[in-house]
Amino acid sequence: VKTAVIGCGLIGGSLALALRRAGRIGPVVGFDPRAGARAKERGIVDEVAPSAGEAVRGAELVLLAVPVRATASVCEAMAPSLSPNALVMDVGSTKQEVLEAIERFLPHPERFVAAHPIAGTERSGPDAADAELFVGRWCLLSPTAHTRPDALARARELWQAVGARVQEIDPEHHDRALCWVSHLPHVVAFALASAVGAAAERDPTLQGLSGGGFVDTTRIAASDPVMWRDVLLSNREALLEAMRSLDDELSALRRALAGSDAAALEQLIERARQGRRRVVGERK
Amino acid sequence: VKTAVIGCGLIGGSLALALRRAGRIGPVVGFDPRAGARAKERGIVDEVAPSAGEAVRGAELVLLAVPVRATASVCEAMAPSLSPNALVMDVGSTKQEVLEAIERFLPHPERFVAAHPIAGTERSGPDAADAELFVGRWCLLSPTAHTRPDALARARELWQAVGARVQEIDPEHHDRALCWVSHLPHVVAFALASAVGAAAERDPTLQGLSGGGFVDTTRIAASDPVMWRDVLLSNREALLEAMRSLDDELSALRRALAGSDAAALEQLIERARQGRRRVVGERK
Numbered sequence: 001v002k003t004a005v006i007g008c009g010l011i012g013g014s015l016a017l018a019l020r021r022a023g024r025i026g027p028v029v030g031f032d033p034r035a036g037a038r039a040k041e042r043g044i045v046d047e048v049a050p051s052a053g054e055a056v057r058g059a060e061l062v063l064l065a066v067p068v069r070a071t072a073s074v075c076e077a078m079a080p081s082l083s084p085n086a087l088v089m090d091v092g093s094t095k096q097e098v099l100e101a102i103e104r105f106l107p108h109p110e111r112f113v114a115a116h117p118i119a120g121t122e123r124s125g126p127d128a129a130d131a132e133l134f135v136g137r138w139c140l141l142s143p144t145a146h147t148r149p150d151a152l153a154r155a156r157e158l159w160q161a162v163g164a165r166v167q168e169i170d171p172e173h174h175d176r177a178l179c180w181v182s183h184l185p186h187v188v189a190f191a192l193a194s195a196v197g198a199a200a201e202r203d204p205t206l207q208g209l210s211g212g213g214f215v216d217t218t219r220i221a222a223s224d225p226v227m228w229r230d231v232l233l234s235n236r237e238a239l240l241e242a243m244r245s246l247d248d249e250l251s252a253l254r255r256a257l258a259g260s261d262a263a264a265l266e267q268l269i270e271r272a273r274q275g276r277r278r279v280v281g282e283r284k
Numbered sequence: 285v286k287t288a289v290i291g292c293g294l295i296g297g298s299l300a301l302a303l304r305r306a307g308r309i310g311p312v313v314g315f316d317p318r319a320g321a322r323a324k325e326r327g328i329v330d331e332v333a334p335s336a337g338e339a340v341r342g343a344e345l346v347l348l349a350v351p352v353r354a355t356a357s358v359c360e361a362m363a364p365s366l367s368p369n370a371l372v373m374d375v376g377s378t379k380q381e382v383l384e385a386i387e388r389f390l391p392h393p394e395r396f397v398a399a400h401p402i403a404g405t406e407r408s409g410p411d412a413a414d415a416e417l418f419v420g421r422w423c424l425l426s427p428t429a430h431t432r433p434d435a436l437a438r439a440r441e442l443w444q445a446v447g448a449r450v451q452e453i454d455p456e457h458h459d460r461a462l463c464w465v466s467h468l469p470h471v472v473a474f475a476l477a478s479a480v481g482a483a484a485e486r487d488p489t490l491q492g493l494s495g496g497g498f499v500d501t502t503r504i505a506a507s508d509p510v511m512w513r514d515v516l517l518s519n520r521e522a523l524l525e526a527m528r529s530l531d532d533e534l535s536a537l538r539r540a541l542a543g544s545d546a547a548a549l550e551q552l553i554e555r556a557r558q559g560r561r562r563v564v565g566e567r568k
């Protein structure tokens with residue numbers, strides 16, 4: 001199966017390595033203006049193409065692993081040379097905008113399967129690619145009314161071959177749910193890292209004093225800025241609503257603190273503890 | 285060295301285990317109405333006393349490991365039976381309020397050394413106690429103008445014996461700095477866990493969808509509510525100011541998002557990434 005990988009960073013690179021190791025793909029052609037050369041050095045792709053259109057020529061499988069807002073222009077660029085039978089999959093963190101771009105710019109949107117592996121880390125680029133990245137992780141597939149059943153079945157099989165557990169979810173539900181468990185946590189980590197970073201500029205001794213709490217709370221603030229800019233913008237409405245809900249929680253904490261209301265404060269912390277348990281279960 | 289441990293949870297229990305293993309302490313008497321019996325079962329203490337006053341009778345070393353706002357009443361309770369030569373140390377996350385309680389309620393505040401090991405986790409109670417907890421971690425000592433040099437030297441030596449690296453820091457500077465790298469991250473984690481927990485009540489599918497980002501960002505939201513209620517209240521002013529700074533960062537993100545300002549959003553995320561690096565260095 002000749003394969004094209006458009007975007008050879010953490011996720012695209014890891015998926016190419018994992019599919020290759022599972023014996024599911026043949027020669028891999030990559031396109032990535034920033035990271036293509038390095039991806040070839042690392043053995044992620046066999047060949048680097050000068051454009052998305054060149055990369056997909058003759059490919060039976062096309063993996064889109066670009067920042068979500070680049071999906072439209074990439075589809076536009078590759079549409080003329082895309083084989084009519086190719087299976088196209090993305091790996092983006094939001095689905096509704098991606099699917100609009102697909103419907104608009106791909107000649108055969110029925111052969112596209114929207115996929116989102118819940119496997120990102122704060123690392124990025126081909127050097128972070130890892131064939132084991134998807135083992136035991138969820139991959140969410142968001143078929144539409146037009147998606148061909150054979151394309152969906154093949155996508156499912158490929159993700160299972162790299163060790164992922166597959167779950168189907170409606171695109172609108174996907175974006176609303178991921179807003180809470182992923183996009184809002186990123187916004188919070190960005191705000192916290194910026195506030196504390198500014199304080200550390202005023203007081204350099206902060207550097208030696210941070211413990212595991214700060215390190216973990218802000219780990220995802222080290223994520224790729226272009227990727228996350230796109231994710232946040234493409235889920236704008238849901239995210240603005242989630243931020244209002246976060247504000248309400250912060251205001252409640254502020255009121256309890258400003259009023260030195262120990263009982264209210266303890267209750268709010270207990271509520272946080274229970275809320276977390278509701279979402280992550282017994283995982284640590 | 286007969287030792288009293290007032291509060292036998294994660295930190296008190298770990299310190300008793302670690303000092304015992306290092307051969308620095310003799311018989312250990314504990315006092316902890318909630319966790320005393322369990323601490324004895326785990327071999328953290330040899331004996332459980334019915335009160336703080338009984339626990340410290342004849343002790344040459346007294347370890348206070350209670351929620352910071354319990355310091356005053358514990359000191360009041362143990363003052364009459366405290367040996368005049370005993371070294372008393374706390375392990376609290378804030379220092380100024382603790383030191384006020386010490387000056388007011390201990391007969392010999394010059395033999396008290398304020399200590400804060402940067403080694404907490406989201407776990408709590410004697411079952412979480414671990415003799416290795418302090419290895420390679422910072423322990424901050426905050427001597428005052430009254431602290432006896434021999435008491436300070438002895439405290440330093442004890443923390444080094446359990447593997448900690450010791451650093452001195454002025455109490456006011458301690459509270460201001462820890463506000464940024466520890467207390468504000470906890471507030472943020474509490475607000476986030478509550479907001480997402482409430483969303484998960486409305487949409488139970490969220491439980492299966494959270495990845496490492498949410499788990500890490502909210503890990504410290506699982507911390508002990510009573511302990512953290514006290515820490516936050518005892519650093520109220522600094523924390524309210526830090527929360528205003530967090531609000532400013534959230535507002536900037538909200539404005540960029542609401543205005544679909546991609547350049548501003550990318551810049552804010554890049555700023556967060558750099559801010560984090562300034563605080564944690566190259567650690568992951």
